[in-house]
Amino acid sequence: MTTTAPALTATARQTAADLAAVREQWGDLLAAIARPPAPEWPPRRTQDRVQDEALPDAPAIGRLPLTLREHPAPLNLDALDAACQVERALFESCDALAARVQRPPRRLEVRREDPFRGSVPMWSGVDPADYNDPARWHLPTVRDIGPGNAAHAGSRAHGLHWAAVWLEGRALDEPAGDLFAPTPPALLDALAGVAAHARRTVERALQRDGRxxxxxxxxxxxxxxxxxxxxxxxxxxxxxxxxxxxxxxxxxxxxxxxxxxxxxxxxxxxxxxxxxxxxxxxxx
Ligand SMILES: [Zn+2]
Known part of the structure; x- marks a missing residue:
């Protein structure tokens, strides 16, 4: 079914494209962390192909977010710094946007009939179905998230890929019932800046920045x-x-x-x- 949505601005489209570029290259950046820094040329992707043949048992990288895990002796500190910076920037953008455009979970009230007092509240609390809506972004429950606090990480625990997808949805104002208000232009501009910078950071770390x-x-x-x-x-x-x-x-x-x-x-x-x-x- 197609609905006639208001025309997307160039900023919204560019922001979504930058975020998609970040998540599409994220796996390459994580892989780069686990490899020794390479000389400038040929570009890393090429050297990886050569190294993959030499090192068939290169360590697999899990999907746990970088800010939530330990980094025992990463081989490429520049790649790690770039990745941590991008991950933090996207997570913080999600938190900030969710605080502004996401509807808080609905509350439910269960009542019972009392023969003397009529209908009386029996239980009230957050509607679990609304709270657990997969489209919802959950903020971390502790301010300073370090390794070992993954249980409190909210949606951050799902990693950068999900954060980027969620932000793309907000940049493009994709409908999700009444869960989100439209993203105000000032917030979209701020997100556009974060997304463009994140893309540049990733592409520079991977030496794909048009040099x-x-x-x-x-x-x-x-x-x-x-x-x-x-x-x-x-x-x-x-x-x-x-x-x-x-x-x-x-x-x-x-x-x-x-x-x-x-x-x-x-x-x-x-x-x-x-x-x-x-x-x-x-x-x-
Ligand atoms: Zn020649």
């Missing part, structure tokens, strides 16, 4: 200059400055040998092999 870098290592096939590019949210690529004369086994893109996707693994392996050869030549 162009000259790679220190020359092309393993022709010794030409290699340039790496990342597009925000897009696939990274590396191109060789030499042009058609380069014998690298990849296609030409605008006259240059260009590696993308799985080809970057081949380039990375060839660069490592070339470095090893150089190291052997200069002699240790």
């Amino acid at each position: 162009t870098v000259t790679i220190d290592t020359p092309c393993p096939w022709c010794a030409g200059r290699l340039t790496g590019r990342t597009m925000a949210g897009g696939e990274p690529s590396v191109s060789c400055a030499t042009g058609e004369g380069c014998a690298a086994p990849v296609l030409l893109d605008r006259g240059r040998r260009t590696w993308t996707g799985a080809e970057l693994v081949g380039l990375y392996v060839a660069m490592q092999a070339a470095k090893e050869r150089d190291r052997g030549r200069t002699g240790a």
